[in-house]
Amino acid sequence: MSNYLSEHKFPEELRTMDYDQLELLSYELRDFLVESVSKTGGHLASNLGIVELTIALHRCFDTPRDKIIWDVGHQSYVHKILTGRMNDFENLRKYGGISGFPKACESEYDVFDTGHSSTSISLGLGLAAARDLNGDDYKVVSVIGDGAMTGGLAYEALNNAGSMNTNLIVVLNDNGMSISQNTGGLSRSLGRITSTDKYVHMKTTVKKGLSKVPVIGDSVISGIHNAKEDIKYAVIDGILFEELGFKYIGPVDGHDIRELCQTLKRAKGLMGPVLVHAVTQKGKGYSKAEKQPNVFHGIGAFDVQTGEPVGGSSGASYSYVFGDKLIDMAYYDESVIGISAAMTDGVGLEEFSKTYPDRFFDVGIAEAHSATFAAGLAKAGMRPYVAVYSSFLQRAYDQILEDVCLQNLPVTFCIDRAGVVGADGETHHGLFDMAYLRSMPNMTVLAPKDGPELEAMMDMSLSIDGPCAIRYPRGTAADLGGPVAETPGKAVRLKDGTDVDIWAAGTMAGPALEAAVVLEEEGVSAGVVNIASIAPFDEEALKDSTEKVPLIVTVEDGIVTGGIGEHIKALAADGAAKVINLGWPDKFIEHGSQDELFRKYGLDKDSIAELIRNKAK
Ligand SMILES: Cc1ncc(C[n+]2csc(CCOP(=O)(O)OP(=O)(O)O)c2C)c(N)n1
Numbered sequence: 001m002s003n004y005l006s007e008h009k010f011p012e013e014l015r016t017m018d019y020d021q022l023e024l025l026s027y028e029l030r031d032f033l034v035e036s037v038s039k040t041g042g043h044l045a046s047n048l049g050i051v052e053l054t055i056a057l058h059r060c061f062d063t064p065r066d067k068i069i070w071d072v073g074h075q076s077y078v079h080k081i082l083t084g085r086m087n088d089f090e091n092l093r094k095y096g097g098i099s100g101f102p103k104a105c106e107s108e109y110d111v112f113d114t115g116h117s118s119t120s121i122s123l124g125l126g127l128a129a130a131r132d133l134n135g136d137d138y139k140v141v142s143v144i145g146d147g148a149m150t151g152g153l154a155y156e157a158l159n160n161a162g163s164m165n166t167n168l169i170v171v172l173n174d175n176g177m178s179i180s181q182n183t184g185g186l187s188r189s190l191g192r193i194t195s196t197d198k199y200v201h202m203k204t205t206v207k208k209g210l211s212k213v214p215v216i217g218d219s220v221i222s223g224i225h226n227a228k229e230d231i232k233y234a235v236i237d238g239i240l241f242e243e244l245g246f247k248y249i250g251p252v253d254g255h256d257i258r259e260l261c262q263t264l265k266r267a268k269g270l271m272g273p274v275l276v277h278a279v280t281q282k283g284k285g286y287s288k289a290e291k292q293p294n295v296f297h298g299i300g301a302f303d304v305q306t307g308e309p310v311g312g313s314s315g316a317s318y319s320y321v322f323g324d325k326l327i328d329m330a331y332y333d334e335s336v337i338g339i340s341a342a343m344t345d346g347v348g349l350e351e352f353s354k355t356y357p358d359r360f361f362d363v364g365i366a367e368a369h370s371a372t373f374a375a376g377l378a379k380a381g382m383r384p385y386v387a388v389y390s391s392f393l394q395r396a397y398d399q400i401l402e403d404v405c406l407q408n409l410p411v412t413f414c415i416d417r418a419g420v421v422g423a424d425g426e427t428h429h430g431l432f433d434m435a436y437l438r439s440m441p442n443m444t445v446l447a448p449k450d451g452p453e454l455e456a457m458m459d460m461s462l463s464i465d466g467p468c469a470i471r472y473p474r475g476t477a478a479d480l481g482g483p484v485a486e487t488p489g490k491a492v493r494l495k496d497g498t499d500v501d502i503w504a505a506g507t508m509a510g511p512a513l514e515a516a517v518v519l520e521e522e523g524v525s526a527g528v529v530n531i532a533s534i535a536p537f538d539e540e541a542l543k544d545s546t547e548k549v550p551l552i553v554t555v556e557d558g559i560v561t562g563g564i565g566e567h568i569k570a571l572a573a574d575g576a577a578k579v580i581n582l583g584w585p586d587k588f589i590e591h592g593s594q595d596e597l598f599r600k601y602g603l604d605k606d607s608i609a610e611l612i613r614n615k616a617k
Contacts, residue, residue: 004028010082011058011109019258022059026051026257029078030285032086038304040092041423042100043074045283045296046145049175049254053143053278054078056260057171060268061139064108067127071120071144073101074298075173076110083109093423095592101427115427116392117365118151120144121170125157128166139268141169146190147178147342150364161273162245169267170246170275173254175282178342179297184364189240194251194279241275250277255284294345315476319416321451322472323348325458326385326414330356333462337377337384341367347387347416367392371399371411378409383462389417390430390471397436404467405442411468412461418447418471419507419557420584420598425591430471431584434505435562437469438535444468444488445534447506451477453484453532464488471506471534473557475594478510485532491541497527499616501545502608505531505556505564511598512555514605515612524616534564539571546575551616555608556583580615582608 002024004017014022029051037044057068058079070076080098081089085107091097102110112123124142131138148154149172161168174190176182241248247270252263260278267274282297283289288307289296301310316324330336330352338352342365353360363370367388374384388396393415404411418430437445444464448454454472461468468488482494494509495516504512509530516526529545531537545552552572554565565581572579582603589597598604602611 002028005032005081005086010084011063014055014059014082017059022055022257026055027285029055029081032081032089033077034286034304036089036092037077037299038302040090040094041298041300041302042077042092043298044286045289045293046075047077048284048286048289048296049280049282049293050075050143050173051078051284052255052257052260053171053173053280054082056257056264057141057143058082059257060261060264061141066139066141067111067124068109069111069120069124069127069140069142070102070114071142071148072117073114075143075145076102079109080107083107093425093591095590095596099425099591100423101425113426115424116395117148118144118154120148121154121157121161121168124168124170125161125164125166128168129164132166139167139169141171143171143173145178146172146174146176146187147182147365149186150178150182150184150342150366152366152368158241158244158246165245165272167271168273169264170273171264172250172275172277173280174251174277175280175293177282177293177297178365179346180294180342180344180362182364183342183362186240190277193239193277246273246275248275248277250275251279252277254278254280313476316451317348317475318451318454318472318477319346319348321348321454321477322387322414322416322458323350323352325455326387327352327355329458329462330359333383334359335381335383337361337374337382339363339370339374339384339386341365341370341386341388341392343387343389343392346389347414349387367395368399371396371413372403374411375399375403375407375409378404378411379407383410383412385412385414385461387414387416389428390415390419390433391417391421391428393430393433394436400437400443400467401440405440408442408466410465412458412464413467413469414458415469415471417474419473420589420594421474422594422597423591426588429584429589430473431557431559431589433469433471434534434556434558434564438537438564438567439562440467442466443535446470446485446488446532447534448472448485449478449492449494449504449507449509449530449532450480452479453530456484456486460485460488473507478507480510480513485530487533489533489536489538491538492530492532493527493541494530495526495528498525498549500524500551500553500612501527501529501549502612503529503531503542503545503552503554503565503568505534505554505558508555508557508603511603511605511608515608518605518609519612519616522613524612526612531564537564537567537571542568542571543575546572546577550577551612552577552579553608553612553615554579554581554583555603557603559584559586561586578615580611582611
């Protein structure tokens with residue numbers, strides 16, 4: 001068994017190793033990835049699929065002088081291992097440990113902090129344009145998956161790059177998968193290219209040819225490769241990328257380091273924008289991940305032998321409660337439609353997509369389009385439910401405002417992963433939705449305190465003749481008991497108190513109620529109000545509250561700036577009650593478990609109780 005990973009200095013020594021050694025290194029990397037991610041959790045399948053491509057990129061390019069930009073960045077583990085961070089993997093995605101995404105503060109090899117899809121070509125093109133203006137000559141390589149290529153921003157960048165004639169290399173890592181099976185016309189077209197008899201035949205012919213050459217020099221390979229390119233140009237008519245102004249090279253076997261290196265070398269020598277199409281297998285080398293690449297896309301700790309999860313939470317998640325309820329609603333109402341932007345599983349719509357395939361749409365990684373598409377459906381009488389993670393919905397700000405709210409169309413946004421999400425960190429926390437949605441005219445914004453209230457609010461959404469958003473967090477759905485909201489615009493009192501009222505948004509009602517119990521035992525009488533309806537807001541109930549108690553504490557799992565707490569403070573400004581806002585501060589919140597972050601930022605029950613204990617005296 002080789003031991004290159006611990007004995008060599010990377011990425012420098014990749015450039016002096018021979019191809020046999022590099023192949024052995026790829027086995028070591030896969031072993032390490034499986035072992036390591038089985039303990040910490042993380043994005044396994046995408047990284048298993050990109051081992052050879054990462055080796056080839058760092059071998060062929062002079063990193064960090066040359067810039068590699070990883071789209072989304074979830075597939076950057078191999079890159080991190082090969083750029084000096086192997087020993088940090090035991091703390092991958094943990095509080096204080098390395099991030100699961102590229103982070104410029106971690107390494108000079110990480111060019112941008114990424115996490116949201118389809119940005120790499122724009123980022124690369126910007127770098128390349130600045131390089132040209134500055135008279136520099138480094139290379140810029142954007143590595144983008146076929147899933148990320150379904151995002152509109154990627155096309156805007158391709159279109160722009162095609163007319164700029166700057167040197168930019170785009171490597172398309174095509175594994176046929178987004179998180180689930182990839183969707184759309186481009187995916188179909190790529191599939192056609194890689195499944196043609198000619199491509200399969202060429203691949204085997206060239207491989208056989210290579211194996212017959214006893215000592216393979218670079219010039220021999222180049223010769224074969226060029227011939228191969230010529231055939232491909234001839235067989236693939238009107239390829240989209242060529243039409244857009246790119247030189248297209250491919251498809252190449254993304255697990256053949258030699259072929260990859262030859263191709264990248266060729267791409268480096270070409271002028272203008274070049275697209276290298278590499279075909280890879282998601283989950284490669286670990287049979288469980290090869291069979292279920294969607295399950296191993298992002299996974300918690302698991303048993304390597306069985307592939308089964310270890311630990312983790314039990315009980316139905318909010319995503320599940322949402323998906324199950326939507327199936328129910330669709331049964332009684334034929335206008336109910338489910339929409340996902342490439343997150344069918346994650347948002348809990350898997351079962352819906354099978355039960356009502358005609359009324360389900362996976363639109364690709366295209367959140368902006370999902371909102372406007374839903375507007376079209378609603379205009380024609382449908383009741384679309386767009387299920388989307390909070391942080392990804394940021395992509396659709398303008399579409400929600402202009403295409404949904406301005407027309408007052410009954411589109412419901414079911415906003416999953418609202419609040420801090422934990423290990424995925426800055427790019428994935430959903431902290432801004434309340435702040436930007438509650439200011440949109442016509443928009444009703446609801447936040448359930450628990451699972452039963454989520455179901456009640458979904459029923460409520462059908463009675464709202466306009467845009468609606470329901471936000472709920474990552475994790476197991478709570479059941480706090482007590483009354484649930486029945487009408488938009490109404491808050492729900494969960495507990496009476498005389499010293500303080502805690503106004504809690506959504507699931508923050510849980511820690512608020514717990515804090516109230518702790519305080520009660522200490523002789524502080526704390527009431528709890530579930531805000532429930534962020535917009536419209538129940539001003540009457542607030543007026544009652546400010547007249548009864550001297551202190552109001554607002555708690556929200558969202559950014560304080562522009563949030564509901566600030567609104568409450570403004571409304572109560574003329575009254576006698578003092579208002580204190582709790583929520584996330586005005587900065588990007590790091591990764592760590594949800595519990596750790598709630599504790600650190602004073603949003604767990606103990607911190608809420610302590611603050612009130614000090615202020616209510
Ligand atoms: C704007 C946005 N929407 C959704 C996601 C969630 N997401 C992360 S990776 C991924 C699939 C990416 O597929 P692909 O680019 O083909 O990479 P692969 O994992 O297949 O290598 C999705 C949908 C995201 N990161 N950003």
